[in-house]
Amino acid sequence: MPPHTAGRRHKPSGRPKANIKSLKRKRDVDDHEKLEKAVQELDIKSEIKDFSDLPLSQITASGLEASHFKTLTDIQSKAIPLALKGRDILGAAKTGSGKTLAFLVPVLERLYRARWTEFDGLGALIISPTRELAIQIFEVLRKIGRYHTFSAALVIGGGDLKQQQERLGRMNILVCTPGRMLQHMDQTAAFEVGNLQVLVLDEADRIMDMGFQSSVDAIIEHLPKGRQTMLFSATQTKKVSDLARLNLQDPEYVAVHEAALSATPSTLQQHYVVVPLSKKLNTLFGFIRANVKSKIIVFFSSAKQVRFTYETFRHLQPGIPLLHLHGRQKLSARLDVTSKFSASRNSCIFATDVVARGLDFPAVDWVIQLDCPEDADTYIHRVGRTARAEKPGKAVLILDPSEEDGMIKRLEHKKVTIQKINIRKGKEKEIGDQLQKMCFQDPELKYLGKKAFESYAKSLWLQKDKEVFNIDKYDLEGFHTSMGLPGTPKIKFRKGDDTKKLKNTPRGLDDDSDEPKKPEVRTKYDRMFERRNQDVLSSHYAKTIADDRTEIQSQHADADEDDDFLSVKRIVPVDELSSSDQEDGEFTRSATKVVTGIGKDPLVIDSKRREKLLMSKKQLLKYKEKGVKLVYDDDGVAHQVYELEGEEAFEKQGPAAAQRAKFVQEETERVREADIDDRQLAKQKKREKKEKKRAREAAEIGLVDEAVPTLVDTGNEEDPLALLASLPLLEDAEDDRPAKRPKKWFEDDSGDEGTRRKGRIIEAEVEPETLEDLEALAAGLLN
Numbered sequence: 001m002p003p004h005t006a007g008r009r010h011k012p013s014g015r016p017k018a019n020i021k022s023l024k025r026k027r028d029v030d031d032h033e034k035l036e037k038a039v040q041e042l043d044i045k046s047e048i049k050d051f052s053d054l055p056l057s058q059i060t061a062s063g064l065e066a067s068h069f070k071t072l073t074d075i076q077s078k079a080i081p082l083a084l085k086g087r088d089i090l091g092a093a094k095t096g097s098g099k100t101l102a103f104l105v106p107v108l109e110r111l112y113r114a115r116w117t118e119f120d121g122l123g124a125l126i127i128s129p130t131r132e133l134a135i136q137i138f139e140v141l142r143k144i145g146r147y148h149t150f151s152a153a154l155v156i157g158g159g160d161l162k163q164q165q166e167r168l169g170r171m172n173i174l175v176c177t178p179g180r181m182l183q184h185m186d187q188t189a190a191f192e193v194g195n196l197q198v199l200v201l202d203e204a205d206r207i208m209d210m211g212f213q214s215s216v217d218a219i220i221e222h223l224p225k226g227r228q229t230m231l232f233s234a235t236q237t238k239k240v241s242d243l244a245r246l247n248l249q250d251p252e253y254v255a256v257h258e259a260a261l262s263a264t265p266s267t268l269q270q271h272y273v274v275v276p277l278s279k280k281l282n283t284l285f286g287f288i289r290a291n292v293k294s295k296i297i298v299f300f301s302s303a304k305q306v307r308f309t310y311e312t313f314r315h316l317q318p319g320i321p322l323l324h325l326h327g328r329q330k331l332s333a334r335l336d337v338t339s340k341f342s343a344s345r346n347s348c349i350f351a352t353d354v355v356a357r358g359l360d361f362p363a364v365d366w367v368i369q370l371d372c373p374e375d376a377d378t379y380i381h382r383v384g385r386t387a388r389a390e391k392p393g394k395a396v397l398i399l400d401p402s403e404e405d406g407m408i409k410r411l412e413h414k415k416v417t418i419q420k421i422n423i424r425k426g427k428e429k430e431i432g433d434q435l436q437k438m439c440f441q442d443p444e445l446k447y448l449g450k451k452a453f454e455s456y457a458k459s460l461w462l463q464k465d466k467e468v469f470n471i472d473k474y475d476l477e478g479f480h481t482s483m484g485l486p487g488t489p490k491i492k493f494r495k496g497d498d499t500k501k502l503k504n505t506p507r508g509l510d511d512d513s514d515e516p517k518k519p520e521v522r523t524k525y526d527r528m529f530e531r532r533n534q535d536v537l538s539s540h541y542a543k544t545i546a547d548d549r550t551e552i553q554s555q556h557a558d559a560d561e562d563d564d565f566l567s568v569k570r571i572v573p574v575d576e577l578s579s580s581d582q583e584d585g586e587f588t589r590s591a592t593k594v595v596t597g598i599g600k601d602p603l604v605i606d607s608k609r610r611e612k613l614l615m616s617k618k619q620l621l622k623y624k625e626k627g628v629k630l631v632y633d634d635d636g637v638a639h640q641v642y643e644l645e646g647e648e649a650f651e652k653q654g655p656a657a658a659q660r661a662k663f664v665q666e667e668t669e670r671v672r673e674a675d676i677d678d679r680q681l682a683k684q685k686k687r688e689k690k691e692k693k694r695a696r697e698a699a700e701i702g703l704v705d706e707a708v709p710t711l712v713d714t715g716n717e718e719d720p721l722a723l724l725a726s727l728p729l730l731e732d733a734e735d736d737r738p739a740k741r742p743k744k745w746f747e748d749d750s751g752d753e754g755t756r757r758k759g760r761i762i763e764a765e766v767e768p769e770t771l772e773d774l775e776a777l778a779a780g781l782l783n
């Protein structure tokens with residue numbers, strides 16, 4: 001931040017320089033003392049409308065003015081006076097109501113009045129739950145603090161740790177995410193926090209919950225007790241345990257909208273529709289198609305759901321730019337997406353709850369919640385991405401029939417006014433077939449879909465609120481199909497898990513200490529045993545297969561029920577593997593579908609290796625039966641080339657020897673007839689060619705040959721089978737053929753090659769007259 005110079009002009013005077021300096025210092029001291037006095041005398045009950053009514057330093061006031069902030073919002077006018085007086089604050093106000101300035105202004109003022117310099121170290125620490133929000137807060141700080149001389153930095157995961165370490169010791173204000181901050185406190189030697197004056201937790205309820213608990217507690221251990229602490233959120237709580245953890249001293253609860261009829265902005269229109277899981281994607285696609293001239297955020301419950309829907313919808317080209325954002329993307333990609341979405345007029349972003357809190361995207365028209373939020377607070381934060389700062393906005397919550405009663409009750413309890421609406425007929429767009437085709441053609445997409453389905457099912461299972469999320473009531477099978485995924489998933493949940501605990505550690509499922517401990521070194525046999533026991537037959541497939549193997553596998557599946565927390569595995573009937581794997585020649589068809597799978601070992605997808613195998617045609621061949629050659633009769637009915645006749649019918653036609661003789665005679669006759677036709681045709685062509693040649697030669701010498709003698713073919717009565725038998729055997733013919741040339745890797749233009757080519761040209765000039773000629777010619781060419 002550059003030093004504040006606005007409004008101060010250097011006036012030349014005759015006084016000595018040292019004198020000017022001491023006068024300036026005295027004026028600064030006077031300013032600070034006056035400011036301090038004005039803050040102490042400020043009546044917190046008086047109505048403060050504008051920033052100019054507050055006892056603020058000229059530097060902060062100029063920063064606010066330059067950023068076009070003039071009038072205070074409700075939360076600002078209530079919280080800032082108290083905060084300026086150094087009180088601990090629990091601030092609660094609706095989304096988009098200006099809470100960021102409510103803590104940033106006091107932070108700047110506190111350090112200014114304490115005459116904070118670069119030698120005093122860290123003066124203020126602002127913690128945010130997400131990187132995007134930390135960046136946004138930092139940007140606002142830079143804007144309003146542009147004339148201050150404090151140093152400030154952003155400390156978030158994904159940034160360069162070393163670079164941050166080098167600069168950290170010199171910073172006065174830090175905006176951070178909890179994990180990275182703790183890392184620095186533990187690892188960065190020159191980082192001193194003992195002087196800290198102000199601690200701010202934005203989205204405090206989120207920061208204090210289970211997901212961040214250990215990091216935040218560890219950070220607080222490092223901080224001095226005498227600091228000022230401010231907590232802000234749209235869903236602020238007064239949880240005693242949290243207050244104790246933070247050592248708050250006589251905190252002031254500032255909740256400006258507590259008496260309001262609704263917990264959400266009054267400019268927000270809220271609706272919900274009840275859509276069965278299997279129709280959800282159709283509804284979303286229909287909605288997006290109908291609103292291509294809007295800016296839309298769609299919330300999903302997991303990153304995999306976001307990715308799958310983004311990848312598939314992208315191909316369906318809904319007519320609006322699509323973006324996606326989730327916590328598993330790299331920081332640079334996340335920033336790129338957020339700035340693209342901010343800058344766009346019409347676009348649709350698919351996102352997880354990583355954007356649910358705090359982000360201030362301009363002019364969002366719609367917030368769609370495709371997956372039901374885990375609780376009413378999450379609902380409030382999600383819809384808060386629209387209708388910000390008194391602007392209008394619309395929100396639609398999509399609920400499964402089983403979620404309706406429970407969720408609406410939760411929302412009413414939190415003072416959320418929401419109305420039920422129905423989707424207009426014909427507005428849903430049926431995309432099931434297209435998704436199925438996409439998954440069929442692209443194994444990676446199918447894999448992603450499978451993972452998305454699993455993560456959705458898992459998220460339902462992990463939900464704390466079982467009154468809203470009852471896993472048995474969802475049509476998961478229908479949802480699986482609607483995603484274009486083949487087969488039926490078998491989902492198993494391990495009984496007896498502490499689901500509450502699992503749910504509260506969203507990214508830490510691996511750390512679940514209740515998991516049965518696996519041996520540290522797993523032998524080949526351990527792995528084999530595990531794999532064998534993972535085989536789960538889907539009920540659908542079990543119906544089509546009734547052999548012993550199925551029973552055994554089903555038993556394995558049952559026995560395994562207590563081992564897996566959740567698994568979605570299926571056995572792929574071979575016919576499902578890939579369309580391109582099936583031979584599709586004119587007379588060749590693959591064997592019939594269901595039967596194919598029964599005779600063969602079904603392919604059990606229980607590992608990445610086997611998933612990969614799905615992509616290799618060659619590997620898959622061993623799971624398939626060979627194609628059967630079929631011949632179609634005149635009526636289009638398919639027959640096998642050799643169909644076995646019943647024994648009785650065969651005997652009725654006479655003795656076997658007689659039948660054989662008859663067959664040979666008939667076939668000989670057939671071949672002879674065909675040969676005569678062929679010969680006649682060949683002669684006819686030869687004749688025509690000769691005639692053309694003569695006519696051409698005559699034309700060249702200026703003559704017209706009027707009477708070209710016609711050769712009449714009398715036909716060759718020779719036995720064609722005998723003709724074939726008379727053809728030279730390979731050994732006989734060998735002597736006449738040129739010696740076999742050793743194959744070369746590279747052909748060159750050497751003399752030897754040239755001679756060979758010449759030879760071939762001479763041979764080609766000899767017109768083949770008979771079948772022998774043709775055969776000899778072909779043999780020569782092949783060699």
Ligand SMILES: Nc1ncnc2c1ncn2[C@@H]1O[C@H](COP(=O)(O)OP(=O)(O)OP(=O)(O)O)[C@@H](O)[C@H]1O
Nearest residue numbers: 071072073095096097098099100234358360384389
């Ligand atoms: N005094 C003000 N005058 C005009 N606009 C303001 C004022 N204070 C804040 N705003 C604007 O209001 C919008 C919302 O502010 P902010 O992001 O601080 O809301 P919030 O209450 O923190 O929301 P959330 O609960 O979603 O985090 C921003 O665009 C901000 O620039």
